[in-house]
Amino acid sequence: MKLIEDANQQVLARILEGEPRLVDIVPARQVIPALRERMILHAGPPISWDRMCGPMRGAVAGAIVFEGWAQDLPTATKLAAGGEIEFHPNHHFGAVGPMTGMTTMSMPLFVVENARFSNRAYCAINEGLGKVMRFGGNDASVLKRLAWLRDVFGPTLGKAIRAAGGIDLKSIVARGLSMGDELHQRNLACSSVFLREIAPWMARTSTDNAVLAECLAFIGQNDQFFLNIAMAMGKAITDPANGIRGSTIVTTMCRNGTDFGIRVSGLGEQWFTAPVEMPEGLYFAGYSEKDANPDMGDSAIVETIGLGGFAMAAAPAVAGFVGAGAPSEASNFTRSMGEITVAQNPEWTIAAMDFAGVPTGIDIRLVVDSGVVPVINTGIAHREPGIGQVGAGVVKAPLACFQQAIVALARDLGVS
Amino acid sequence: MKLIEDANQQVLARILEGEPRLVDIVPARQVIPALRERMILHAGPPISWDRMCGPMRGAVAGAIVFEGWAQDLPTATKLAAGGEIEFHPNHHFGAVGPMTGMTTMSMPLFVVENARFSNRAYCAINEGLGKVMRFGGNDASVLKRLAWLRDVFGPTLGKAIRAAGGIDLKSIVARGLSMGDELHQRNLACSSVFLREIAPWMARTSTDNAVLAECLAFIGQNDQFFLNIAMAMGKAITDPANGIRGSTIVTTMCRNGTDFGIRVSGLGEQWFTAPVEMPEGLYFAGYSEKDANPDMGDSAIVETIGLGGFAMAAAPAVAGFVGAGAPSEASNFTRSMGEITVAQNPEWTIAAMDFAGVPTGIDIRLVVDSGVVPVINTGIAHREPGIGQVGAGVVKAPLACFQQAIVALARDLGVS
Numbered sequence: 001m002k003l004i005e006d007a008n009q010q011v012l013a014r015i016l017e018g019e020p021r022l023v024d025i026v027p028a029r030q031v032i033p034a035l036r037e038r039m040i041l042h043a044g045p046p047i048s049w050d051r052m053c054g055p056m057r058g059a060v061a062g063a064i065v066f067e068g069w070a071q072d073l074p075t076a077t078k079l080a081a082g083g084e085i086e087f088h089p090n091h092h093f094g095a096v097g098p099m100t101g102m103t104t105m106s107m108p109l110f111v112v113e114n115a116r117f118s119n120r121a122y123c124a125i126n127e128g129l130g131k132v133m134r135f136g137g138n139d140a141s142v143l144k145r146l147a148w149l150r151d152v153f154g155p156t157l158g159k160a161i162r163a164a165g166g167i168d169l170k171s172i173v174a175r176g177l178s179m180g181d182e183l184h185q186r187n188l189a190c191s192s193v194f195l196r197e198i199a200p201w202m203a204r205t206s207t208d209n210a211v212l213a214e215c216l217a218f219i220g221q222n223d224q225f226f227l228n229i230a231m232a233m234g235k236a237i238t239d240p241a242n243g244i245r246g247s248t249i250v251t252t253m254c255r256n257g258t259d260f261g262i263r264v265s266g267l268g269e270q271w272f273t274a275p276v277e278m279p280e281g282l283y284f285a286g287y288s289e290k291d292a293n294p295d296m297g298d299s300a301i302v303e304t305i306g307l308g309g310f311a312m313a314a315a316p317a318v319a320g321f322v323g324a325g326a327p328s329e330a331s332n333f334t335r336s337m338g339e340i341t342v343a344q345n346p347e348w349t350i351a352a353m354d355f356a357g358v359p360t361g362i363d364i365r366l367v368v369d370s371g372v373v374p375v376i377n378t379g380i381a382h383r384e385p386g387i388g389q390v391g392a393g394v395v396k397a398p399l400a401c402f403q404q405a406i407v408a409l410a411r412d413l414g415v416s
Numbered sequence: 417m418k419l420i421e422d423a424n425q426q427v428l429a430r431i432l433e434g435e436p437r438l439v440d441i442v443p444a445r446q447v448i449p450a451l452r453e454r455m456i457l458h459a460g461p462p463i464s465w466d467r468m469c470g471p472m473r474g475a476v477a478g479a480i481v482f483e484g485w486a487q488d489l490p491t492a493t494k495l496a497a498g499g500e501i502e503f504h505p506n507h508h509f510g511a512v513g514p515m516t517g518m519t520t521m522s523m524p525l526f527v528v529e530n531a532r533f534s535n536r537a538y539c540a541i542n543e544g545l546g547k548v549m550r551f552g553g554n555d556a557s558v559l560k561r562l563a564w565l566r567d568v569f570g571p572t573l574g575k576a577i578r579a580a581g582g583i584d585l586k587s588i589v590a591r592g593l594s595m596g597d598e599l600h601q602r603n604l605a606c607s608s609v610f611l612r613e614i615a616p617w618m619a620r621t622s623t624d625n626a627v628l629a630e631c632l633a634f635i636g637q638n639d640q641f642f643l644n645i646a647m648a649m650g651k652a653i654t655d656p657a658n659g660i661r662g663s664t665i666v667t668t669m670c671r672n673g674t675d676f677g678i679r680v681s682g683l684g685e686q687w688f689t690a691p692v693e694m695p696e697g698l699y700f701a702g703y704s705e706k707d708a709n710p711d712m713g714d715s716a717i718v719e720t721i722g723l724g725g726f727a728m729a730a731a732p733a734v735a736g737f738v739g740a741g742a743p744s745e746a747s748n749f750t751r752s753m754g755e756i757t758v759a760q761n762p763e764w765t766i767a768a769m770d771f772a773g774v775p776t777g778i779d780i781r782l783v784v785d786s787g788v789v790p791v792i793n794t795g796i797a798h799r800e801p802g803i804g805q806v807g808a809g810v811v812k813a814p815l816a817c818f819q820q821a822i823v824a825l826a827r828d829l830g831v832s
Contacts, residue, residue: 175604178596178733179595179596179604179605180594180595180596180605180767188591188595189595189596189605189608192605192608192609192611192612193608195608195611195612195615196608196611196635196636197636199611199615199632199636200629200630200632200633200636201629203619203622203625203628203629203632204625204626204629206619206625209619209620209622209625210620212619213616213617213619213620214616216615216616216619217616219612220612220613220615220616316767316768317594317767320767320771326770327767327768327770327771328768328769328770330768351596351732351733351736351743352732352743352744352746352768353744354742354743354744355736355743
């Protein structure tokens with residue numbers, strides 16, 4: 001159908017022509033004016049408190065205390081359960097967040113600008129590993145780190161990014177793919193290359209070298225630091241590609257720990273959801289499948305633009321980390337994702353596949369026809385609030401989302 | 417022969433048990449007291465001025481001016497040609513140097529300590545790309561950069577390294593191998609990871625943030641920065657493995673642009689040389705094979721410990737850069753080097769080969785029996801003095817060196 005093909009070419013061009021630059025770090029309320037007191041943005045499609053999973057409830061309670069809307073976690077939980085907190089998806093406000101994906105008014109957000117289409121997208125700063133809010137952590141250590149990110153790290157790094165005139169992200173991702181990153185469960189290379197670029201600017205703009213050293217060490221000790229930047233980049237790239245009538249290309253994939261949700265360009269803001277699946281993967285010592293929460297987070301935005309599970313061939317080491325089989329077979333994942341995508345990204349290539357581009361542009365028709373669903377490299381959170389990460393794995397997008405979307409699209413186009 | 421097998425096991429253990437740490441940067445004369453006025457250490461086996469290739473002569477003239485032993489390049493060349501300069505291999509003084517490998521008294525050297533055997537090894541600081549002394553460059557820009565390395569960068573980075581209590585190198589190499597480095601023509605990952613580790617210490621020990629920013633940028637803009645550290649590491653690892661009677665394992669491979677030289681553990685300090693070969697590779701725009709100098713440098717020390725061409729499988733992108741065929745076939749090089757080595761390094765593994773260790777311990781018997789010679793990833797210098805790098809490629813160690821060595825070893829052991 002020519003309408004569909006034309007629409008898809010347009011969507012694809014918009015995805016590939018994006019020019020994402022990291023331009024700032026600012027408090028959330030400054031870039032999302034609608035973000036009020038007692039309002040929390042979360043990962044995934046819309047969800048109410050009563051359907052939220054354990055770690056998301058834990059993160060919500062922590063975020064409430066962090067913002068000072070309650071004095072302690074039990075009071076915070078009561079507040080949320082009593083309907084006193086307004087919940088919205090990050091995606092409704094140009095934002096994304098990993099795992100629980102908490103975004104509240106005072107949190108510092110990365111600002112990524114897509115220079116080609118003059119739009120912006122946002123993501124909070126990666127907190128590091130261990131017990132952290134994105135995995136449902138909410139104790140004093142978690143809140144203390146968030147306060148440091150807000151009061152010290154965010155302002156320090158923001159100043160450097162502004163002084164640098166922004167940081168081009170496509171080139172960092174291209175380098176990272178040649179250095180073993182797939183940009184979801186492995187961001188070591190991009191985090192390191194980002195530090196190479198920003199460190200001189202941090203030195204030029206810093207007045208307190210103890211703070212400077214602390215900030216450099218924070219980036220240097222967090223192998224996943226770049227993930228949140230990549231996520232904001234993914235959002236900045238996909239937003240202009242959404243809402244092209246007739247297009248069957250997926251512009252959003254995300255999950256809230258209860259539901260998996262997708263959006264398709266031709267159907268704009270409409271969500272198609274299905275129960276989220278359980279990741280299959282490897283667990284940290286002392287944990288097993290029975291501790292795991294179903295999959296969670298807006299981070300699947302990176303798979304939506306051809307990274308993560310789609311770029312597994314670039315990162316054979318990650319195949320082992322997420323329990324996806326032999327590292328030497330990592331390229332099978334990338335080849336398989338090539339069956340459900342309409343193009344390769346000529347700027348993001350994989351050396352081990354003789355510089356083939358990452359598979360880009362998930363077509364719901366190809367997914368439904370083949371039964372091959374997108375694979376997503378993901379972290380695994382404990383199902384109880386307050387505990388944190390217990391492993392990493394691979395999860396599949398539920399086929400039902402794509403089936404619903406194709407039916408809705410056919411109806412929209414008057415085909416049935 | 418049991419004597420040989422036992423000796424080789426001992427040599428191998430010494431190579432694998434090394435604990436290399438970067439502990440300092442100091443002026444060469446401080447760690448090599450024998451390094452006097454009008455004395456120059458060069459790459460490769462011993463060579464006199466009359467047999468030196470163009471780029472080495474260019475570098476020698478530049479080094480003489482840099483040290484103030486002559487006012488200009490023509491006078492310096494006359495001095496060298498007139499026998500007024502004493503030449504020795506780096507390898508005779510615990511040092512190594514890439515390409516021309518110039519080491520003179522005032523140059524700042526990395527100091528790598530092998531904690532397991534309490535020995536130390538040295539290498540000058542990588543100057544960056546373009547027109548540089550290691551490729552025979554010797555104009556004012558080259559000498560100015562060397563002066564800055566001596567007066568500003570070396571002292572600044574040295575202070576940070578000492579404050580950090582030294583930097584463990586094996587772990588950085590392990591990470592680099594999982595990030596697309598083979599540690600010879602590709603050191604982007606290790607350079608970046610090194611910067612991650614040292615940047616906070618540079619901030620803690622720096623008093624002038626303009627200098628700090630300049631030093632951070634110098635490391636950050638040089639994708640080959642880590643090579644010289646890796647070379648000093650190779651020297652620190654192989655030195656304790658040399659001189660074990662009966663061992664057929666190679667402890668040195670190097671070249672001076674005229675001769676290729678090897679040393680074998682069982683024969684200690686004895687050199688076995690043969691005419692060096694021409695690299696086969698790719699040339700920068702405007703250059704071709706007719707501009708190329710034969711292969712050069714002590715950098716093949718990294719192949720001696722299982723990196724560079726031996727670890728090609730870790731770095732498919734480098735196969736393209738050095739013109740070694742399809743990136744997807746990079747692992748063929750590593751497999752082939754496995755035929756002439758006695759072990760794999762369990763600490764340095766290659767994800768794409770399901771975490772097989774890099775082939776380590778070149779056995780001259782296996783080389784001579786199979787006819788398979790070590791492959792070395794190398795830069796290509798212009799054959800004229802003063803021009804610089806014109807390409808990158810792969811070069812083969814000449815079989816004759818190994819044949820001579822096996823004859824000498826047989827004689828030494830009374831076998832013939």
